[in-house]
Amino acid sequence: MQHCRTPVVEVLAQLAHVPLSYSHHPTWNRVRLMSQLGRLGIIGVGPSAIYVLQQLQREIDRFLPSLTDVYLFDKRTALGIGMPYDRHTTDDYNLCNISSAEIPPLDQSLVHWLQSLSDEQLSSHGITRSQIDEGETYRRTTLGDYFQQQYTSIASSLRARGLILHEFRNCAVSDVVDQRATDGVEIRFGNDESVVVDRVVIATGHSFLEPDEPEQGYFSSPWPMQKLIPDEGQFHNFEIGLLGASLSAFDVVSSLSHRHGAFIRRDKLAYEPFPGTDGFRMVLHSAQGWLPHLQYEQMEPFRTVYRPVDRDTMLSLRDDSGFLLLDDYFNHVCRPALTVAFQKDRRADIVELLNTGQATLEAFVQRMSDEHTSDDPFALMRLEMQDAKGSGKSLNRRKTKRSYVCRNRKQRSGHQARISDVHQLQRPGRARF
Ligand SMILES: Cc1cc2nc3c(=O)[nH]c(=O)nc-3n(C[C@H](O)[C@H](O)[C@H](O)COP(=O)(O)OP(=O)(O)OC[C@H]3O[C@@H](n4cnc5c(N)ncnc54)[C@H](O)[C@@H]3O)c2cc1C
Numbered sequence: 001m002q003h004c005r006t007p008v009v010e011v012l013a014q015l016a017h018v019p020l021s022y023s024h025h026p027t028w029n030r031v032r033l034m035s036q037l038g039r040l041g042i043i044g045v046g047p048s049a050i051y052v053l054q055q056l057q058r059e060i061d062r063f064l065p066s067l068t069d070v071y072l073f074d075k076r077t078a079l080g081i082g083m084p085y086d087r088h089t090t091d092d093y094n095l096c097n098i099s100s101a102e103i104p105p106l107d108q109s110l111v112h113w114l115q116s117l118s119d120e121q122l123s124s125h126g127i128t129r130s131q132i133d134e135g136e137t138y139r140r141t142t143l144g145d146y147f148q149q150q151y152t153s154i155a156s157s158l159r160a161r162g163l164i165l166h167e168f169r170n171c172a173v174s175d176v177v178d179q180r181a182t183d184g185v186e187i188r189f190g191n192d193e194s195v196v197v198d199r200v201v202i203a204t205g206h207s208f209l210e211p212d213e214p215e216q217g218y219f220s221s222p223w224p225m226q227k228l229i230p231d232e233g234q235f236h237n238f239e240i241g242l243l244g245a246s247l248s249a250f251d252v253v254s255s256l257s258h259r260h261g262a263f264i265r266r267d268k269l270a271y272e273p274f275p276g277t278d279g280f281r282m283v284l285h286s287a288q289g290w291l292p293h294l295q296y297e298q299m300e301p302f303r304t305v306y307r308p309v310d311r312d313t314m315l316s317l318r319d320d321s322g323f324l325l326l327d328d329y330f331n332h333v334c335r336p337a338l339t340v341a342f343q344k345d346r347r348a349d350i351v352e353l354l355n356t357g358q359a360t361l362e363a364f365v366q367r368m369s370d371e372h373t374s375d376d377p378f379a380l381m382r383l384e385m386q387d388a389k390g391s392g393k394s395l396n397r398r399k400t401k402r403s404y405v406c407r408n409r410k411q412r413s414g415h416q417a418r419i420s421d422v423h424q425l426q427r428p429g430r431a432r433f
Contacts, residue, residue, distance in 0.1 A: 037067050041187050041197035043173045044204035045074040046082030047147055052201050053154045054106060060161050069164045071195050073187065075172035080151025083206050085144025089224040091255040092126070096143050097247065100134040106150045107157075109134070113146050166195075176200055222252045235260055237279035245286035253282055291377045308337035330361040338364075 040056075042049050049072070056063060056070070072079065076086065083089055100110035108116075111134045114127065122129060125142040155165055168189065175188040185200045210220035212227070222228055230236055236256065242249040257263075260280045261273040273280065309332075317328050335354055342350040353359045353367065374380045 037063060037198050039069045039071065039197040040067060041071045041073070041185065041195065041200040043073045043176070043187065043200060043202050045072050045079040045151065046203060046205050047080075047085075048082075048203035048205065049201070050080055050106065050147060050151050050154060051104065052203065053151070053158065056163075057154055057158055057161075060158070060163075064161065064163075067163065069166060069197075070158070071166045071168065071187065071197055073168040073171050073173050073189065075170065077169045078148055079155075079167060079169065080148040081144040082147055083223070085140045085147060087141050087144070088226075090140045090144070091225040091229065091251070092139050092141055093254040093258050094140045094225065094251045095254070096137045096140050098143075099137050107153050108150065110138075110143070110146050113149060114138075114142075168195075173204075176202065222248055225251065225255050228252060229255060230259060235274070235277045235280055237277065239279070239281045239283060242282060242284045245284035245290065246292045249284050250292060253284075256280075256282065289377060291381055309333050326361060330364075334361075335359075 042052060053070075056067075076088070078086075100114075103110055111132055114122065114125075114132045115129075117125075119129060122132075125139060125145075127138060127142070159165055171189050173187055173189045177186040177188065179186055179196065182196070184196045184198055186194050186196050187200060188194045206223075208221040208223055212219045212221075214227075219227065240252075240256070242252055257271065260277045261271050264270055264272050314324070314333070317332055318324050319328075339351055339354045342354070350367070354364070359367070
């Protein structure tokens with residue numbers, strides 16, 4: 001998509017209630033015209049598009065009657081699912097790192113949707129009724145089915161209000177061209193086909209542009225995961241290097257480990273490789289030696305923890321050019337929020353550091369990183385697992401995110417992870433990455 005310009009920003013700004021302080025902006029006149037918006041295009045119908053539609057639904061009286069048509073394009077047949085939650089890209093062993101309580105509210109929460117399913121349907125998601133809990137995390141494909149249902153529900157409610165929704169399924173958009181003369185946007189797809197709308201939202205999410213080179217033994221990303229999974233009865237009897245040791249790498253670990261062995265719980269959970277898989281091994285390489293964050297139970301809702309200031313305060317922090325400087329963000333938003341958090345955690349040393357003003361963003365990050373430094377990040381992760389399990393008993397903890405760094409980075413080129421270690425950490429009761 002080469003020619004796209006301001007209309008995208010304008011639609012998003014309008015949907016997000018741009019404050020009047022924006023009125024000095026050169027595009028404001030066009031933004032004001034949004035109340036006369038007739039046709040809206042949305043490219044990519046994943047979770048972001050669902051939230052755009054939800055915003056339309058909430059503000060529908062501002063858009064009607066001038067808004068008449070919404071054109072929805074997705075290169076997939078099913079709408080609403082999104083790339084990370086789609087069975088075409090994701091394996092059933094790949095888990096969400098977000099629970100029902102943390103998903104920004106839609107018409108129906110994930111938990112309520114799960115409760116509405118039959119036992120048989122739940123079992124197809126690997127869930128029993130007693131496992132339904134708003135703090136629990138499930139397969140990503142389960143979240144995809146939920147999002148698809150939410151899309152259908154919001155779409156039908158918009159139709160009921162008189163909007164015409166045009167769904168272009170299985171339709172990859174190839175370009176978006178701003179038409180200055182008519183103040184419209186042309187959306188191009190297929191063989192020279194196009195639709196002209198007044199404004200467009202691009203919500204195409206993730207793209208992995210670098211090509212795979214399977215004959216060189218190289219994949220630029222694990223997606224779709226199916227390309228990495230051996231055929232039934234076949235094994236990858238060789239060492240697999242993973243460039244990166246965070247969430248995508250752990251998806252690969254979970255998908256491939258289940259194809260090459262079984263996780264058996266006796267005294268503790270152990271990994272037993274299938275016969276004939278002696279050569280199978282995965283090595284995670286991480287430039288910094290970081291492993292993914294482990295998150296666990298908290299009292300405060302997720303959104304409270306991560307929204308210590310309101311929108312107006314945030315906007316007031318912009319400089320004359322409209323930019324929010326990282327240092328200003330740290331000093332005005334993070335520093336006070338961190339001070340409160342560390343006071344709760346009785347960390348007077350860090351509170352003092354923050355209050356003296358000596359802790360720049362870099363210094364603070366360095367200090368926190370130094371606290372979690374070890375020659376063996378997996379050993380540290382195990383320690384945090386114990387913490388996480390303990391947190392179930394005392395729910396007055398805040399959610400903690402930590403990362404683990406190898407102390408001697410220069411001497412270590414990668415983490416040699418035993419699969420059993422990794423898996424034990426990946427399904428840790430109520431803790432998760
Ligand atoms: C592997 C992975 C796992 C993740 N797991 C989690 C998680 O567990 N929890 C969490 O909160 N977040 C997770 N995320 C973050 C994730 O980005 C968001 O949760 C969410 O998927 C973003 O939604 P989106 O609609 O912006 O993009 P996407 O979900 O990527 O959806 C984009 C949509 O656009 C369509 N599209 C793309 N290009 C075109 C085109 N040219 N024409 C037409 N249609 C097009 C796609 O088919 C897709 O339907 C994960 C991200 C990745 C990559």
